[in-house]
Amino acid sequence: xxxxxxxxxxxxxxxxxxxxxxxxxxxxxxxxxxxxxxxxxxxxxxxxxxxxxxxxxxxxxxxxxxxxxxxxxxxxxxxxxxxxxxxxxxxxxxxxxxxxxxxxxxxxxxxxxxxxxxxxxxxxxxxxxxxxxxxxxxxxxxxxxxxxxxxxxxxxxxxxxxxxxxxxxxxx
Numbered sequence: 071x072x073x074x075x076x077x078x079x080x081x082x083x084x085x086x087x088x089x090x091x092x093x094x095x096x097x098x099x100x101x102x103x104x105x106x107x108x109x110x111x112x113x114x115x116x117x118x119x120x121x122x123x124x125x126x127x128x129x130x131x132x133x134x135x136x137x138x139x140x141x142x143x144x145x146x147x148x149x150x151x152x153x154x155x156x157x158x159x160x161x162x163x164x165x166x167x168x169x170x171x172x173x174x175x176x177x178x179x180x181x182x183x184x185x186x187x188x189x190x191x192x193x194x195x196x197x198x199x200x201x202x203x204x205x206x207x208x209x210x211x212x213x214x215x216x217x218x219x220x221x222x223x224x225x226x227x228x229x230x231x232x233x234x235x236x237x238x239x240x241x242x
Contacts, residue, residue, distance in 0.1 A: 193221050
């Protein structure tokens with residue numbers, strides 16, 4: 071009986087430590103800002119956090135080879151488009167509030183464009199909606215139909231992160 075109790079305690083400690091490690095790797099960084107814009111644009115906050123994790127790894131100063139910037143990796147061209155649509159001027163894409171607002175708005179725009187198909191919107195967020203439109207993907211498409219390997223991996227990664235976020239923080 072003592073061995074069984076010891077084993078149960080050990081398993082409980084391992085589970086507790088695993089959850090703590092997962093929460094370090096899947097943080098709720100910038101949650102107030104994410105929550106505000108996720109609520110405003112009617113998107114699950116965990117999906118936005120998953121996009122941020124995939125795009126920048128929560129590095130607010132991240133810049134890509136394509137000159138995408140900030141947490142949600144918004145380019146100047148996309149920011150100009152969003153700014154025009156929102157009637158909202160921006161000065162710095164590296165500003166956390168602006169970057170999350172613009173990235174979340176843009177993802178909502180893509181969801182609307184693709185009839186709330188998250189996978190199509192994610193592919194378009196990464197590869198551009200012009201490419202996704204050329205691929206003529208339909209709702210419920212198989213991920214193997216994505217033409218760019220980087221975009222395939224991106225969509226898989228965000229979907230994985232999203233499932234982890236939902237399980238890790240459900241009820242919080």
